[in-house]
Amino acid sequence: MKKLFVVLLMGALLVSAQGLVFAEAVGVTEPITITFWHARGSTVDAEWLANSINKFNATNTLGITVEGVYQGYFSDVQAKTLASIAAGDPPTIAEISCTAIPVLATQDLLVDLTPYVERDGFDMDNIVEAVSDYIYYDGQIITMPYTRGTAIMYYNKDMYAEVGLDRAPTTLEELNHYAKLIYENSDGAVKGIGYTIEANYYQHYLVQSLNGMGILDADGSGASCLEDGSLLQFLTDWFEWTEEGWCAVPALSSASSVVQENFNNKSLAAFVSSSNRATTISNNAKANGINLGMAFTVGYGGYSAPIGGGSLGIINRGNTDQEIAAAWEFMKFLMTDEQVAGNHVATGVLPATYSSIETDIIQECWAENEGYKLSYEQLDFASEIRFSPYVSEWSSIVKSAMSQLIQGRNITPEEVVQNLKDEAAALF
């Protein structure tokens, strides 16, 4: 099925003829300014990125100046980028989420980096395999991993120890059992576990541990989780957990920060969040005197984890060869060991190259803080949502449906699944 899909897409591209233009790698010949749109808004992220950009601007010998523009969440970057491409005035390079890459790639909006990779002898094999899925499309190299992350379980070690678990849970069943205990022991003051709603991320891996696929099929053009009962089971369970009280109902806006707030004021014992927030979360935990544990995320019957986050892509429309070449230089800079390792240590995003892992920066960090190492190790069994042009819209629909059930609480899981079936029929 997947192959057929790719063939169809290729056909479409051939017909449109734009896919036939192969860019040649050029060199930057004169001073140039390029814009970089990103979603790195949190304090540590912004600080690290500002350092990166300043360093690149100061050290590159080609006269390239990068101007970083924070555009909000990943969804905002996606929307603004698409809109600006249509407007003919896009950024040169952007941090694009995994859900957005297929949307841009299938419309042939990303520069094929192959000529540059070949020209500069960039070692593609150095890229960590687990985060290389979204690099290739249709035989081209379209992105470089930048802020890839996986979901991690953050938990309050002391609280779990109090109810008799002196290690992290290894299955969902175990996690739930202890979460319940914590809740009951505190007379309902402390919730055992909390999730935010990230349909293509945390919830995806929970469904995946049931049906091996998650919320979207392997070929990216269907959602059999609706039919095989896995989504219904997960939704019923989740609703039940929140009903019983030990699983926190996510807040409507800024859910992720509310979850952390609750964790920090000790009314929540554990939550699942991106490894990309590891630094922020560790700092806050330390400040609040919390014995923070980081652990593999668990699904039904064992470990299960998603991969997500963002990659760097260069926009091919509305940019000159010079701008594209300059963006490639910047991209290459961000892929240097020092930058990759620094990015990982400073913020928690996954290290994307094997060589960066060998650096002292990372090795020292890992020796001190096993949580960062653990996020990398989790990649062994983590998986990404399928590369599909539907992923963006579908996950938005699923997210809204989950919100209706878990936050709105005025609908049954069966109704949610039925509604999703209708939506799926309209979408796929």
Added chain:
Amino acid sequence: MHSKYTGFKLRRLAVSGISFTFKLFMLVLFLFPFYWMIVTSFKTYGGSIVFPPTLLPHTFTLEAFEQVFTRLNLWNYLKNSVIVTVAVIVIQTLIGVPAAYAFSRYSFKGRGIMLALVMAAFMVPTQITFITVYIMMSKLRWLNTLLPQIVPFGASAYGIFLLRQAFMQVPTDIIEAARLDNAGEIKIMTRIMLPAAKSSLMTVTLFSFVGSWNSYFWPLVMSNAEKVRPLTLAIERLKDQDAGINWPVIMAGNMIMVLPVLLIFLLMSNKIISSMGYRGIK
């Protein structure tokens, strides 16, 4: 008969007492949120999430304001808000006044249709037209400039309509007297019509001001770069996605945005209130 009405005054007294208490309650209801914004902005983050909340900051701090200024290039947003607002007011006046004058004082072919168009435009929300205006702006490559926030508002249907009403109230005799005194059209407009329509003009200006300064939806859609975004979009930037919502910082940002409007209102409240009321009568 007599005793029947002795309660008349007593009852009135009781009613006015209850009425007064309720008025105080309403004052709190409408002013307290502003107070809350101000107080929160002077609290520390820790002080802001204490439950139950305190009516005064435990420790009075300007930390939140410092954060606003370090995290945002506030002058950029402020500058954009000011430029857009001033430009919109000026252009709307320059375009609206002659149109309203022509509609009120001349009869010409197509006047009826044009007036109907103005009325229709008054009913059409920008929240519908934004998609296609966006496409237009993108084709003009204006999205990295302030123009999309200014130019589409060049003509205010509402302003034209209101000014026309005001101009029509000016007695024809005065205009004819001015013509006999050999005054040109421009002189009639600026020396007779505008002073006569001062109250309406003020209302229109105030609405333009409030509309542009407070506009959120339009710049959200029509800006692609930070350098063209107004204050209304700045507050969003004060939310840290990853850490908790720092309400003092958000309220501090909010205060900076609200303050100019509140100041203008405090200085001119009587005029503003009476010109608003005037609008209602028409």
Added chain:
Amino acid sequence: MAKIEFLDVHKSFGSAKVIENLNLTLEDGKFNVLVGPSGCGKTTLLRMIAGIGPATKGQILLDGEDVSNIPPGKRGVAMVFQSYAIYPMMTVRQNIEFGLKNNRVPKAERERRISEVSQVVGLAPYLGRKPSQLSGGQRQRVALARAMVKEPKVFLMDEPLSNLDAKLRGAMRSELVQLHKQLKTTFVYVTHDQVEAMAMGDCIILMDQGKIMQQSDPETMYRDPNNIFAAQFIGTPPTNIVEIGSENFKLGFRPETIILSANAGPDRAFTRRVKIMTREMLGAETFYKLCLEDGQEAMARLTNSSLAEGDTLYLQVDEDNLYFFDAKGNRVRKTGSQHYDAMVERVKRSHES
């Protein structure tokens, strides 16, 4: 049927005192006319009776009962407003019926009264119309009918004819007088028009600056004014007031009592040489503006139209037609004043000197 009494009534709007310490009795069943220049407080008095502009201090008695704390709708008064104040959204019938409904008058009774009243004022064919479809005179009748139908103890009217054209006004005037004769209730009628007041009132209350200047029947008001204000307010042209040398009193005489002749008759009380300044021929009568030798002016109203501008003649007035006023403007009458004869003497001599 009601007698209306004002006892020590004060009224102020903010800091402006409009009426101070006013005492007044309006007799039962009379057509009372409150007349005076605008701002004299006549409408204020009317609104006090109605209860829609209560007195600041003092009592108002209706048939001896203090009504100060009785709401307007329960005083048994009806009012016709200058602007008519008919309800624009109601038909003529609804307008007339509204007050009756509020007072819970049974339906049959309402029907009877409405048809009766609409017959009287001639509105029967228009009962279904909206006020906007009526002429000014018809609206006025609606206002009247609305007041009449309530069968009030007191009828209050605030310049009800001022918005009508001259011809209609004349007709309505006599209709109102007739109406009063039929109803025999107390009417209180406010006007600034002295002609209207004279033509309609049984009892005229002349006011100025919140004070009652004179209260009397029209005849007395005209023939026997209490003060310069009354003498000058009533009558057209107003009473002439002249000063006599350096005397501390003033002399008044109505323009129609003037005798103009080439030779001064010997036995007239007041004689002056005058020159005709202007002449206004009005048909039956002619107004002459006269200039006395000492520069004072007087108006004469004569049937003789043969005199011409520039003529120099003798102005004479009989003693009976002279009014004497003291320095404050109050009338000095023959009875009750020992100075009267001396004043007449001084006037007679003033010409010879």
Added chain:
Amino acid sequence: MPYVMVAPAMTFLLVFTFYPLANLVYLSFFRYNLISDKVFIGLTNYRNLLFVKKDFIQALKNTALYSFAVVFFTILLAILFALWLEKDSKINRFLQKSMFTPYLIAMVSTAYIWSWMFDVDSGLLNAALAFVKLSPLRWLNDSSLAIWCIVIVSVWKSLGYYLLIVLASLKSIPSEIIEAAELDNTPWLRKFFRIILPMISPQIFFLLITITISSFKVFDSVRVMTNGGPGNATDVLVTYIHRYAFQMNMRVGYASAAGSLLLGILMILTVFYFRFAGRRVHYQ
């Protein structure tokens, strides 16, 4: 001469209001995402909106509920407050000013302030509930309460302005009419329904139209306070159109169809008002 004077205004209106409107309707028949080529698909977008997808109907229902509630409560309260504050006194003037203040403030600011007060964990309203020993509410997180929270904020923000308009219209009633009613011994309620309300009906009618139209345009408060959630419990037409036009792969054609439907609704409402409500309005 008059043509020269109206030409700039008419040009602006044609270019930025009427051409975009026509274009909007045109685009609604296409599959188009700004980048791709336009593909004519007839009424498919409309079919998807109305019969296939459930979210548009939900957004429509939310908008209708919101608009109805805002129109009803704003007008009701504006009239009640106007009657109550009609007398010209210092405290009344001050109260009018205070109530008007929120109208001048950006909806974004207002929404942030109220979000903060609605905050479940450390918000003022839950603190107040706790103070009177009531259990806290989930406010914006509660799917049945959230839309009412947004209604409250909207009414709170604009009540003062509409109050001023109603006050002015009350003052334009000739005082004699009210006095005549008093002399007619009219009970309070009847005086209001038979005299005052008909007299101010043109202004109320005007408010009805403007508030309805502005309610259908609601966006800022929803975006800041709930972003349409929980689920799509507070999703309204404009957030819906915005989402499809600028997220969701920029489905401009689809969003245009939604916009065209919104336009249609506004037109029908306006005509309805003028036809039916207009008949009952008293014009002097």
